[in-house]
Amino acid sequence: MAGSFISRGFRGRRREDPAVAGRVPPGQYVTPDFPVLSAGPTPHTSPREWDFTLNGAVDPVRRWTWEEFRALPRDTVTVDIHCVTKWSKLDTVWEGVSLDTLFAGIEPRGAFVTAFCDGGYTTNLPLRDVLDGQAWIAFAYGEEPLAAEHGGPARLLVPHLYFWKSAKWVRGLTVTERDRPGFWESLGYHDYGDPWREQRYQGD
Amino acid sequence: MAGTAVPGRLAWQLASVAAKRQETPRVISLRLESDAWAGHLPGQHVDVRLTAEDGYQAQRSYSISSAPEPGVLELTVEDIPDGEVSPYLTEVLQPADRLELRGPIGGYFTWTAADGGPLLLVAGGSGVAPLMSMLRERAAAGSDVPTTLLYSSRSWDEIIYREELERLAADPTLRIVHTLTRSHPADWAGYTRRIDAAMLAEVAGALLPGSLAYVCGPTRLVEQVATDLVTRGYPPAAIKTERFGPTGG
Numbered sequence: 247m248a249g250s251f252i253s254r255g256f257r258g259r260r261r262e263d264p265a266v267a268g269r270v271p272p273g274q275y276v277t278p279d280f281p282v283l284s285a286g287p288t289p290h291t292s293p294r295e296w297d298f299t300l301n302g303a304v305d306p307v308r309r310w311t312w313e314e315f316r317a318l319p320r321d322t323v324t325v326d327i328h329c330v331t332k333w334s335k336l337d338t339v340w341e342g343v344s345l346d347t348l349f350a351g352i353e354p355r356g357a358f359v360t361a362f363c364d365g366g367y368t369t370n371l372p373l374r375d376v377l378d379g380q381a382w383i384a385f386a387y388g389e390e391p392l393a394a395e396h397g398g399p400a401r402l403l404v405p406h407l408y409f410w411k412s413a414k415w416v417r418g419l420t421v422t423e424r425d426r427p428g429f430w431e432s433l434g435y436h437d438y439g440d441p442w443r444e445q446r447y448q449g450d
Numbered sequence: 451m452a453g454t455a456v457p458g459r460l461a462w463q464l465a466s467v468a469a470k471r472q473e474t475p476r477v478i479s480l481r482l483e484s485d486a487w488a489g490h491l492p493g494q495h496v497d498v499r500l501t502a503e504d505g506y507q508a509q510r511s512y513s514i515s516s517a518p519e520p521g522v523l524e525l526t527v528e529d530i531p532d533g534e535v536s537p538y539l540t541e542v543l544q545p546a547d548r549l550e551l552r553g554p555i556g557g558y559f560t561w562t563a564a565d566g567g568p569l570l571l572v573a574g575g576s577g578v579a580p581l582m583s584m585l586r587e588r589a590a591a592g593s594d595v596p597t598t599l600l601y602s603s604r605s606w607d608e609i610i611y612r613e614e615l616e617r618l619a620a621d622p623t624l625r626i627v628h629t630l631t632r633s634h635p636a637d638w639a640g641y642t643r644r645i646d647a648a649m650l651a652e653v654a655g656a657l658l659p660g661s662l663a664y665v666c667g668p669t670r671l672v673e674q675v676a677t678d679l680v681t682r683g684y685p686p687a688a689i690k691t692e693r694f695g696p697t698g699g
């Protein structure tokens with residue numbers, strides 16, 4: 247029934263620009279803005295207090311201070327991002343440290359990770375989705391230090407999943423043997439969140 | 451995923467437009483009926499999906515502004531010039547038309563009478579929609595949780611739900627404070643500027659145990675108010691925010 251429904255009189259104004267055909271997942275539209283979405287106030291953590299930890303089912307546990315983290319090899323990446331609230335933003339430019347660099351020399355004993363953050367936010371991902379050049383801890387956006395409202399000092403960047411997985415204000419990853427729903431995932435959002443399969447909510 | 455129970459899919463449902471009400475020159479409310487609608491928690495939203503004849507689709511989120519009720523929900527929509535979905539909802543859609551939606555969505559930005567307070571609600575423009583669901587629920591439940599609504603609008607004529615808010619404010623435990631940021635009636639004695647820290651200090655008063663704050667509107671307002679509330683001593687976990695869009699109110 248719902249499959250063949252047509253909205254009387256709707257023609258649509260923001261049809262896909264042929265130049266970006268194939269880059270916009272179903273149900274998404276392209277925006278030049280960078281909307282902000284968070285569930286609460288923006289934490290303001292100074293780099294002096296910031297560190298990044300890999301813990302849980304890993305050997306050894308690792309921790310980097312801001313200085314140590316910023317001394318690691320960095321990548322500049324240009325990626326498309328897709329927010330579950332329907333906007334996509336194309337060709338965003340980020341600078342960050344690849345998760346491959348952070349996991350080098352570490353033996354994970356679980357197949358999942360939970361990102362944890364200032365402000366208490368968490369999100370869960372399969373470990374294989376953050377390795378092999380698919381994820382970064384980003385500290386700059388558009389050649390500027392990452393603004394606090396967009397997740398600074400640093401956020402996770404996993405552009406192939408809906409953007410709530412790219413946790414703002416990230417402070418570390420906990421490797422787990424079982425997939426444990428994070429903040430939004432416990433509130434009905436999808437555990438995996440593939441925008442190309444439109445996995446917005448549980449059961450999608 | 452292995453080991454996790456998969457609750458029922460949030461299926462698309464066809465609601466019919468039972469009524470359409472002009473709230474302000476740029477804002478309408480839609481009363482929607484659907485047998486499949488089980489009710490919601492105040493603060494939650496729905497996804498609306500429009501489909502053109504050639505199959506092109508557009509989706510957007512809209513907060514539910516009515517009190518929870520099986521079979522019925524209301525949305526309040528501001529007409530965004532050059533927008534794709536909001537002008538359709540405000541100008542094209544009419545009573546007896548049908549609208550595809552799914553929900554309710556979002557389990558964090560929610561309040562029911564059982565959550566208590568004191569409650570501070572801060573709204574900019576159409577950001578009042580989910581807060582109105584909370585106020586309507588509060589009235590329907592007969593709750594006397596001390597509640598303040600601080601509501602920023604551009605002008606007197608752009609105050610959404612103005613008359614209903616006046617009626618609700620007869621309740622001595624509910625205080626409603628408006629600020630009019632662009633223009634105001636000649637005899638207006640209230641605030642005439644954007645919400646700032648000084649205004650929050652005057653309106654919110656002393657922070658009491660159990661205080662909860664809900665802030666909804668354009669990003670700039672939400673960022674500012676949430677940060678000011680943290681400075682005033684609100685625990686970050688007691689401040690819940692929802693951001694509608696880049697600009698506005």
Ligand SMILES: Cc1cc2nc3c(=O)[nH]c(=O)nc-3n(C[C@H](O)[C@H](O)[C@H](O)COP(=O)(O)OP(=O)(O)OC[C@H]3O[C@@H](n4cnc5c(N)ncnc54)[C@H](O)[C@@H]3O)c2cc1C
Pocket residue numbers: 260277279331495510511512513514526527528529530531532533534535536537576579580692693694695696697698
């Ligand atoms: C959780 C959630 C709940 C929401 N609840 C409501 C609600 O109750 N009522 C409501 O009216 N809207 C609500 N919104 C906003 C709504 O989803 C749409 O973004 C809005 O209606 C604009 O969609 P559009 O298709 O008309 O414009 P688009 O075609 O998406 O955008 C057109 C232009 O307008 C700009 N724009 C987009 N949104 C706004 C805005 N809010 N103010 C000013 N400029 C804007 C865009 O940047 C763009 O340049 C909510 C959004 C979210 C994420």
